[in-house]
Amino acid sequence: xxxxxxxITYDEWLKLPVLEDAIEEVVDxxxxxMPPNKLVHAVIVENLADSLKAGVDRKSVLILSxxxxxxxxxxxxxxxxxxxxxxxxxxxxxxxxxxxxAPELVVEVLSPANTRVERYRKLRDYESLGVPEVWVxxxxxxxxxxxxxxNGKLVRDRIVADGELHPQRFPGAIVxxxxxxxx
Numbered sequence: 001x002x003x004x005x006x007x008i009t010y011d012e013w014l015k016l017p018v019l020e021d022a023i024e025e026v027v028d029x030x031x032x033x034m035p036p037n038k039l040v041h042a043v044i045v046e047n048l049a050d051s052l053k054a055g056v057d058r059k060s061v062l063i064l065s066x067x068x069x070x071x072x073x074x075x076x077x078x079x080x081x082x083x084x085x086x087x088x089x090x091x092x093x094x095x096x097x098x099x100x101x102a103p104e105l106v107v108e109v110l111s112p113a114n115t116r117v118e119r120y121r122k123l124r125d126y127e128s129l130g131v132p133e134v135w136v137x138x139x140x141x142x143x144x145x146x147x148x149x150x151n152g153k154l155v156r157d158r159i160v161a162d163g164e165l166h167p168q169r170f171p172g173a174i175v176x177x178x179x180x181x182x183x
Contacts, residue, residue: 010074014096023067027121028076037083037111040139043182044109045083048137048175052086055173062087069098072125080125082106083137086170102129104169109137123147127154133168142181 007029008016016031023034037045049065056063065084072078079098084107093101106126110119119136126134127149134154136145143161147154148168165175 008077010071010077013077013079023081024079025081026077026079027125028078037109040182041083041109041111044137044139044180045107047180047182048084048107051175051179052084052167052170052173056086056170057172060089061170062089062092070103070129071095071098071100072129078125080122083109086167088169102126102131104131105133105135105167106131107135107137109139112140123154127152135165137180139181144177144180 008026008031009029013026013031019033021036023036025032025034045065049063053063063084063086064082067081068085070080070082070085072080082103084105085103086105087099087101087103091101092099108119108122123134123136130149131154132149134147136147137143138145141161143159144165145159146157146165148157149155160177162177165177167173
């Protein structure tokens with residue numbers, strides 16, 4: 001992961017060139033550039049997206065599984081690129097081509113290079129934005145950790161290795177945990 005060490009502002013960030021084949025997040029004004037996801041990671045995201053798309057009204061729900069900028073805060077600038085996010089279309093706040101509002105569900109697929117500190121900071125950022133539900137998917141353990149927003153804090157509800165997942169805000173969407181993993 002490459003990092004630009006000079007803290008940048010929101011306006012400076014808007015002027016940066018778009019990077020092809022890389023994932024860019026800004027944490028407290030520092031730009032973090034990560035390589036594109038590996039195949040297993042991408043397959044897991046697509047499997048989850050396919051399952052979720054089958055159970056929601058696509059006219060009112062937006063499911064993003066491609067790189068997009070989610071602005072957490074402008075000062076100090078913090079942006080994230082969730083692996084997967086579900087939004088109620090009518091609640092999306094878009095400015096300057098980026099989303100400035102909380103998704104209803106965020107899915108993060110862990111990579112071997114992820115550290116505990118990175119995971120903690122990312123979850124705190126989603127928490128500060130008011131994301132009501134986060135799934136943390138571990139390809140290595142083949143588990144999904146469900147975190148729910150409770151009194152302003154994301155807390156673990158459970159960790160599942162089998163069965164079905166039902167997003168709180170999308171009761172018609174059903175994800176068979178075994179269908180997540182590449183076969």
